[in-house]
Amino acid sequence: MKLDMGQAWNAAIAMLTANRSVVMIVAGVFFFLPSLALVLLLPESVQPPAETADPKAALEAMMQIYTENWWAVLLSSVAQGIGMLALLALLTDRSRPTVGEALKRGASGFPSYLGAQLLLAFGVALVIGLPLGAAAASGVGALIAVLAIAAVVFMLYAVVKGSLIPQVIAIDGILNPVQVLKRSWQLTKGNSVRLLVFYVLLAVAMGVLLIIATMIFGLILAAIGGDIEVIGNGVISSAINAIFVTVFLAVLAAVHRQLAGPSTEAVSETFE
Numbered sequence: 001m002k003l004d005m006g007q008a009w010n011a012a013i014a015m016l017t018a019n020r021s022v023v024m025i026v027a028g029v030f031f032f033l034p035s036l037a038l039v040l041l042l043p044e045s046v047q048p049p050a051e052t053a054d055p056k057a058a059l060e061a062m063m064q065i066y067t068e069n070w071w072a073v074l075l076s077s078v079a080q081g082i083g084m085l086a087l088l089a090l091l092t093d094r095s096r097p098t099v100g101e102a103l104k105r106g107a108s109g110f111p112s113y114l115g116a117q118l119l120l121a122f123g124v125a126l127v128i129g130l131p132l133g134a135a136a137a138s139g140v141g142a143l144i145a146v147l148a149i150a151a152v153v154f155m156l157y158a159v160v161k162g163s164l165i166p167q168v169i170a171i172d173g174i175l176n177p178v179q180v181l182k183r184s185w186q187l188t189k190g191n192s193v194r195l196l197v198f199y200v201l202l203a204v205a206m207g208v209l210l211i212i213a214t215m216i217f218g219l220i221l222a223a224i225g226g227d228i229e230v231i232g233n234g235v236i237s238s239a240i241n242a243i244f245v246t247v248f249l250a251v252l253a254a255v256h257r258q259l260a261g262p263s264t265e266a267v268s269e270t271f272e
Contacts, residue, residue: 001191001258001259002194003195004258005197005198008198008258011254011257011258012247012251015253016246016247022090023087023090025099026086026087026090026102027242028242030083030084030086031083032242033238034075034080035234035238035242038073039230039237040231041069042065042069080245081106082107084245085105085109085110085166086099086105087102088167088249088252089101089171091250092171092256093171112169112174113165115180116162116165116180116184117165119178119181120165120181123158124154128151128155131147132148160195161192162184162185163184163252164187164252165181166249166252167184167256168184171257187256187260188259202247202248202251206240206244206247209240209243210237210244214233217232218233220232221233
C-alpha cells in the first residue's frame with residue numbers, strides 16, 4: 001500500500017481533536033515538564049556562555065554538561081518514552097483505556113522500545129562502522145568521502161525503517177525487540193522515500209514555528225533578562241517540543257493505521 005500523506009495528516013488531526021483532553025494531560029506531564037525540568041536544571045544547554053562562541057568549544061562544553069548530568073537526561077528520556085507509548089495507546093485503542101491503564105502499558109512496553117532502538121543503533125553502527133573503518137585505514141580520501149555519503153543515506157534509511165517501532169509496541173502489542181524491528185521494517189516497505197519526505201516536511205514546519213516563536217518571545221524576554229529570560233525561554237522551547245512530539249506521534253499513529261490496514265477489532269465493528 002502506498003502512503004497517502006494527506007490522508008495521514010487528516011487522520012492525525014482527527015485523532016488529536018477527538019482526544020484533546022487526555023492528549024493535553026499526557027503531553028504536559030511527560031513531554032513539557034521533563035523538557036522544562038532539564039532547561040531549569042541545565043540552563044547552559046539553551047544559553048551557552050559567551051566565551052564558548054567557538055563551535056568546537058561550545059560542543060565540548062555542551063557534552064560536558066550532559067555528561068555531568070547524565071542521570072537527569074536519563075530520567076527525562078525514560079519519562080518521555082513511557083509517555084510516548086501511553087499517548088499512542090490513548091490515541092488508537094478502541095477500548096478507550098484510562099490514562100492510568102495507558103501509562104501501565106507505556107511502562108511495560110518501554111523495555112521493548114529501548115531494546116529495539118538499541119538493536120537498530122547497533123546494526124547501523126556495525127554496517128557503517130566496518131566499511132568506514134577500513135576506508136580510514138586505507139587513507140584514500142575519495143573512498144572515505146563516498147562511504148561517508150553512503151553512511152548518511154543509510155542512516156536516514158534506517159531511521160525511516162525503524163520509525164514505527166513505538167507504534168508496533170503500543171498498537172500491535174508486540175514486545176519482542178527483534179519482532180518489533182521486523183514488523184516496523186515490513187510496514188514501511190515500499191514507502192521509505194515517501195515517509196522520509198513526510199517526516200522532513202513536518203520537521204521543517206515545526207522548525208519554522210520554533211524559530212518564529214523564539215524570535216518573537218526571545219526579544220521580549222531578552223529585554224527583561226535574568227532568570228525570567230532563562231525560565232521564559234525554557235517554557236517556550238518546552239511547549240514547542242511538547243507540541244511537536246505530540247503531533248509527530250499522532251502522524252506516526254495515522255501512518256501505522258494506514259500501512260497496517262484496519263485492525264481485527266475495526267473490521268468486526270464494521271459488520272456488527
